[in-house]
Amino acid sequence: MRVIICGAGQVGYGIAERLSVEKNDVSVIDTSPELIHSVRDALDVRGFVGHGSHPDVLEAAGAENADMIIAATLHDEVNIVACEVAHALFNVPMKIARIRAQSYLQPHYQDLFSREHLPIDVIISPEMEVGEMVLRRIALPGATDVVRFANDKIAMVAIECLEECPVVHTGLSQLSELFPDLPSTVVGIVRDGKLFIPRSADQLAPGDLAYVVTTKEQVRRTLGLFGHDEPEATRIVVAGGGNIGLYVAKTIEQRQNRIKMKIVEASRERAVAIADQLRRTVVLNGSALDQKRLQEADIQDADLMVALTNNDQVNILSSVMAKRLGCKANLVLINNPAYQDLTKSLGLDAYVNPGAVTISRVLQHVRRGRIRAVHTIERGAAEIIEAEALETSPLVGVELRELDLPEGMRIGAIYRDGKVIMPSGGLKVRPKDRVVIFALADAVKHVEQMFRVSLEFF
Template sequence: MWQDLFSRDHMPIDVIISPEIEVAQAVIRRLEVPGAFDMVSFCDDRVRAVGVRLREDCPVVDTPLRQLTELFPDLNIIVTSIIRDGKLIIPSSDDQLLIGDNIYFVAESDHVERALSVFGRDEVEARRIIIVGGGNVGAFIAHKLIGNDAKIQIKIIEIDPEKARDIAKNIPKAIVLNGDALDVDIQKEANVKAAETIIAVTNDDKVNILSSLLAKQAGCRRAITLINNHTFGPMTYSVGIDAFVDPRQTTVSSILQHMRRGRIRSLQNLAGGAAEVLEAVALETSPLVGRPLREVRLPAGIIIGSVVRGDMVIVPRGGTIIKPDDIVVIFTRLEMIKKVEELFSVRLEYF
């Protein structure tokens, strides 16, 4: 009896979360949507929340949000937040988009590519990728990418000789370079100037940031960087890093998803933990149900990004009426989570 107590079949654990796998999957999600600094999927990947940084060539800067639909009738999205000068804004229809804004929008997955083109971020999918760091995260990413696409070219730079040999043995389709990613000669050998994306996932933030910047300077189009110190994260955009992954935020999101009670299906921490986007089932008793959204008067700091009903993905407008059992994707400031509880008439449990 005792020897079976902690066997796989008897282990008294409901969910096992691996921070390394969560980080690797977050990197892969960012690769799925070139041009975005973040992407989270909901409703079995039928709906996506996408983060985009607006550059000088964005054709809709200085445009009020209410005019986006007039200018682009086929643009079926909801802009759910603007991060400007480090501050989170839940926008109204009169708010304008400015150069340097980081925005999140929610859209049906099939419409994301069109939205990215409107924001000036329609970029090519990466086929030539360099991974800095051959640890568990880097190895998981390489395995997944090669398994998903046989035509993809992966090069891995690993400073530890023994680890480099192991990676070369375990991932034979990847080219493994043993050396320092901060060595310009190693980067030249890896031909970083021809790569679409560099992914830096060592345990050292400085190595990750500097190797990414060196690669961008050499001509690599895009950099995705693992940053453990969350205070560094927001600064990376200003120096040329396109997307970063915060292990703490990524892991917390996975934990909270399993801590929820009621009808919360999934959620994700965003904006450095200042906001959450979550997917929930509308109950018949919810004040959201049965009347046009313009009459609901959502509290400031909460915005509905999408409504899924059966096979339909609905872009919520003032006249939209939510029905029982609809799946609602809702974006909220963290401090407004109690109000979200009330709207869904469910109890959300935190730590």
């Protein structure tokens, strides 16, 4: 696939890195010569210095033959115009734009991004995507990752197995016998830093990170069986009142009356601005690294510290300080992948990587076939994919036990006619079923082939 990426910042670089690893033909455009030099040096991509919205720059980057443009600069208007130019002059089939300003995203303006007005196929708002991820983590304490599929009916949760976890040292096949009414499937395990797909005879061990597919209704029970029955946080302190922090606070005010929130924001001007937009949330002006300011926010009595500033070091240190001061748990925003390996040793309970969230959203549209959703995990080591089965799919009409599936993939659940069905040997996939699959990186292409809109399997 030929892809043009406008913007070589954290979002653009992350997308370019992932797509280039998968042998796509990638061109990156940015106004910064330094960023383009670093992209050229580090990745197998072509780099162009210039404005992504300028026709001559897009032409030089190969827009005439491009399959997709991803406009991910820091400026919404540049992203919009880049997609407009790519459509009008070069007829690029797929146009994805990063939009940050919430004004563009209001539901009553949804016709703005249509073929008749602004021909953009997909709008990505990293702040909203990350905000929703943070909200899911807050709602499910104990889960280190949470993703929903199939109209929110299916959930994938990543759960750390604790020493007192009731299901450790038990064969996975025995779990279904011990809990026959629990619709949960362990599809992946991270042990000693290595990710693998378990067999039915394998056992979970303390310290494992288990990726479990279950129904929305059974997520809390599943967490409980893995030793996590932490109560939902009702007193939350947020570090950082930027776009993500404001989105989280506003949404909690709308959805949860019993949660009390306080925000610590370093900029006085920003603190005043967000205080005007919030009704029940207390906003304090000061640094999240100021111990006195955290104590003013009653951090010692808080259930959860959520660090959402745009500085990784501030997020990590303020979260560590919060727990030392008595806060029960923390959730940290971390952009730099190099810091993610330190989370456990520093006492960080969970983290969100904005780049991974955005890349997952883009991959949904890069993947060929009837792919409805994609979530990348463990820095691209695997993906959880929701795909729609077609008449031509080799999955259809064959009992699962008879399928010759590759080693690197496992079916987690099937969504059919509004109901969730857990996989079993005698189950047959039907056309239009939505299948949630856990696939290691090497098996992703195979998953794509299985859901391609073609007759190549006949």
